[in-house]
Amino acid sequence: MVARTYSVALLGMTGSMVEVEADMGNGLPTLMIIGLPDTALADARDRVRAAASNSGCPLPVSKITVNLSPAALPKHGSTFDLAIAMAILASSGSISARSVEGVVHLGEMSLDGRLRPMNGVLPAIAAAARAGFRTFMVPAGNRHEAELVPDVTIVPVVSMRDAAIYHGGSFDPIDLEAIEGSELVTDNEPHHELADVIGNPDSVLALVAAAAGGHHMFLLGPPGAGKTMLATRLPGLLPDLDTAQSLEVSSIRSLAGAGVPRTLATRPPFESPHHTATAASLIGGGSKQIRPGAAARACHGVLFLDEAPEFASNVLDCLRQPLESGFISIHRANAVARFPGRFQLVLAANPCPCGQYGALEMNCVCTPNTRRRYLARLSGPLLDRIDIQVQVRRVTAGELRTAQLEPRLTTAKARSQVAAARRRMAERLVDTPWSLNNQVSGEWLRAGPRRLGIDVTASLDRALERGGITMRGYDRILRVAWTLADIDDADQPDLDHVGRALYLRKSLAT
Numbered sequence: 001m002v003a004r005t006y007s008v009a010l011l012g013m014t015g016s017m018v019e020v021e022a023d024m025g026n027g028l029p030t031l032m033i034i035g036l037p038d039t040a041l042a043d044a045r046d047r048v049r050a051a052a053s054n055s056g057c058p059l060p061v062s063k064i065t066v067n068l069s070p071a072a073l074p075k076h077g078s079t080f081d082l083a084i085a086m087a088i089l090a091s092s093g094s095i096s097a098r099s100v101e102g103v104v105h106l107g108e109m110s111l112d113g114r115l116r117p118m119n120g121v122l123p124a125i126a127a128a129a130r131a132g133f134r135t136f137m138v139p140a141g142n143r144h145e146a147e148l149v150p151d152v153t154i155v156p157v158v159s160m161r162d163a164a165i166y167h168g169g170s171f172d173p174i175d176l177e178a179i180e181g182s183e184l185v186t187d188n189e190p191h192h193e194l195a196d197v198i199g200n201p202d203s204v205l206a207l208v209a210a211a212a213g214g215h216h217m218f219l220l221g222p223p224g225a226g227k228t229m230l231a232t233r234l235p236g237l238l239p240d241l242d243t244a245q246s247l248e249v250s251s252i253r254s255l256a257g258a259g260v261p262r263t264l265a266t267r268p269p270f271e272s273p274h275h276t277a278t279a280a281s282l283i284g285g286g287s288k289q290i291r292p293g294a295a296a297r298a299c300h301g302v303l304f305l306d307e308a309p310e311f312a313s314n315v316l317d318c319l320r321q322p323l324e325s326g327f328i329s330i331h332r333a334n335a336v337a338r339f340p341g342r343f344q345l346v347l348a349a350n351p352c353p354c355g356q357y358g359a360l361e362m363n364c365v366c367t368p369n370t371r372r373r374y375l376a377r378l379s380g381p382l383l384d385r386i387d388i389q390v391q392v393r394r395v396t397a398g399e400l401r402t403a404q405l406e407p408r409l410t411t412a413k414a415r416s417q418v419a420a421a422r423r424r425m426a427e428r429l430v431d432t433p434w435s436l437n438n439q440v441s442g443e444w445l446r447a448g449p450r451r452l453g454i455d456v457t458a459s460l461d462r463a464l465e466r467g468g469i470t471m472r473g474y475d476r477i478l479r480v481a482w483t484l485a486d487i488d489d490a491d492q493p494d495l496d497h498v499g500r501a502l503y504l505r506k507s508l509a510t
Contacts, residue, residue: 003090003097006104006133007083008124009075012290012330012337013251015127019069020080020105022087027063033084035068038076047078047109048085055113055161057171059085060092074334076289079118082107082137085160086167096168103155104128105163107139110179113160117141117181122260123251125149137163141181145260148250181259192233194411199395203230206390206504208414211237212421213437213483215476216323216345218308218383221392222359227348230392231272231304234346236411237418238268238301245300248340252292252299268301271343275310283318283328284339290330295322296339308347309377316382319345323385326439347386349375359394387438387476388504421486437483442475445482452478452493460498468506477501 004021018035031045052059066084068075083105090097106124107115121142126149128136135153138146143156157163158178165171197204203219207230210217217234219227241249246264253260273282273294280286284293295303305311322328322341330337351357352371357364366374383389425437428450434440445451454461460477463469469477481493481501490497 001091001093001097003087003100005083005087005090005100006128007080007106008104008128009073010120010124010127010255011074011335012284012292012339013123013248013255014338015124016070016073017104017128017131017133018073018075018080018083020083020087021067021069022084022091023065023067024060024091025063025065029061029063031059031064031066031088033066033068035066035071036074037068037080038074040078041068041075041080044078044081044084044109047111048081048088050111051081051109051113051160052085052089054111055159055164056174057089057094057161057164057169059088064088064091077118078108079106079120079124081109082115082160082163085109086137086163089164089169090167094169095164099167102135103167104133104136106136107142107157109160114158114176114179115139115141115160115163116179119257120251120255121145122148122247122254125152125154126247126251137166139181140178144262145181145254148247148260148264192236192411194233194236194414195408197226197229197233197408199399200226200230200392202504203390203392204409205500206388207234208237208409208417209480209483209487209504210234210344210346210388211414212418212487213387213425213479214344215387215438215480215483216347216385218347218349218378218386218389219392220349220351220389222350222357222362222394223355225392225394227392228304228306231302231306231346231348232270233411234302234344235268235270237414239415239419239422240266241268241300249300252297252339256292256297258297269298270302270304271295271298272304272306275305275307277311277315279312279315279318282315283322284330284337290332290337292339293328295319295341295343296328298343299340301343302346303343304346304348306348308349309374311377313377313379316377317379320382320385323382345386347378349378351375358391361394384470384472385476387480389506390504417487420489421483424486424489425483437479437486440479440482442471442478445475445478450482450492452498456493456495456498459495459502463502463506473505477505480504 002023007018008015009018086100089095090100117139137155140156140158146154158176249265250260271294282293326342328339328341352366356362481497484497485493
């Protein structure tokens with residue numbers, strides 16, 4: 001009798017249903033797995049046989065053929081072990097074939113028969129749920145993560161024997177200690193108060209505008225000016241994630257093996273890779289199984305690259321495509337993996353290798369050519385995709401004393417301003433495919449129903465004619481101008497909003 005069940009093959013964030021069939025035939029006792037398995041999956045022959053024997057429900061002594069369909073789909077990893085074992089036992093008549101066929105099985109076998117937790121349970125179950133499946137059997141160590149997917153039934157099991165008993169096997173239960181997965185992380189973000197930032201009002205305004213419109217930022221200034229301090233406060237200004245965003249963020253955490261909270265993530269993530277990071281660690285990759293990189297883990301949050309010129313140029317240029325498209329594509333010879341990549345990029349850099357150029361109290365020892373070469377590590381096409389580019393200056397002693405006596409913008413107040421601005425954006429863009437200003441197409445801004453008059457865009461037009469900005473820069477300045485208008489509760493940008501947006505784009509040159 002041919003018995004079948006189902007499992008899930010993950011490629012990036014995309015999950016494909018795999019039908020696992022088992023058949024008993026005449027011939028020498030052997031276990032064959034066909035259907036384009038990788039090495040880890042091919043090794044399931046020995047893992048499953050040893051686990052079944054040590055669980056007290058051994059496999060039949062006959063020729064066993066296991067087929068993973070569709071055969072042309074690459075299948076990676078050891079998460080098919082449980083499905084293979086259940087299909088074989090159902091084919092031999094030891095358990096109910098009908099029960100097995102109605103359940104999606106996920107989990108890796110240990111040699112003693114217990115089930116090991118796996119990475120990627122959350123996106124795998126979410127993909128299968130979208131395909132119409134509702135009952136899932138997972139390792140007990142993945143129970144809390146699996147239960148984050150709504151409207152599904154989760155059957156957590158400790159061992160292969162427990163799985164067989166659930167499907168009607170005539171075995172006595174044995175108490176075993178479950179193998180625990182990665183420690184569940186909490187969703188409590190560290191508290192970074194915006195009011196701690198002293199001075200640099202232009203930088204604070206730029207930070208609020210970036211949070212409101214989802215704009216990318218470039219912070220240039222000497223060491224100690226507060227670039228990292230500003231960047232770490234950006235996630236605190238962002239609103240909570242909605243349900244779809246929470247599921248994506250938690251799924252990426254699961255794929256990366258970072259663990260997920262007992263409830264879906266509600267706060268935007270913050271990723272800050274070291275400047276020695278490779279392209280694979282930043283974007284994602286892998287020779288066999290493709291894993292998400294820091295950019296994917298920062299989806300719906302902030303990707304902060306401190307000391308940006310110290311990153312390899314080819315690594316930084318890998319970000320150009322995600323910044324435009326909002327997703328990350330990783331191509332291999334036999335497959336293409338896609339991850340969501342709609343994050344806010346924040347770059348921080350010193351003005352020169354010694355970091356003192358432009359500082360009033362220190363002398364720069366770098367030559368003009370050295371300074372140009374240093375910042376030239378950030379390619380023009382990459383910087384052209386950064387909406388807001390501001391210069392951060394060190395705070396003087398006089399500014400420090402004065403600022404202590406003046407009221408400063410708090411994180412709570414700034415977040416309320418951001419939330420109000422985003423509501424205005426959502427109302428204006430309700431009949432469009434966009435929800436934030438940074439997503440709006442340039443053509444719609446220039447020629448759509450919300451186009452601005454020539455008198456409002458006069459300074460912007462002159463900058464374009466003189467070559468001070470590119471056409472892409474023109475569109476991005478318009479987006480920032482609309483964000484500034486939303487913060488000020490204006491119906492549309494005026495000359496002041498366009499001028500401030502142009503300054504936030506070109507302040508590095510002033």
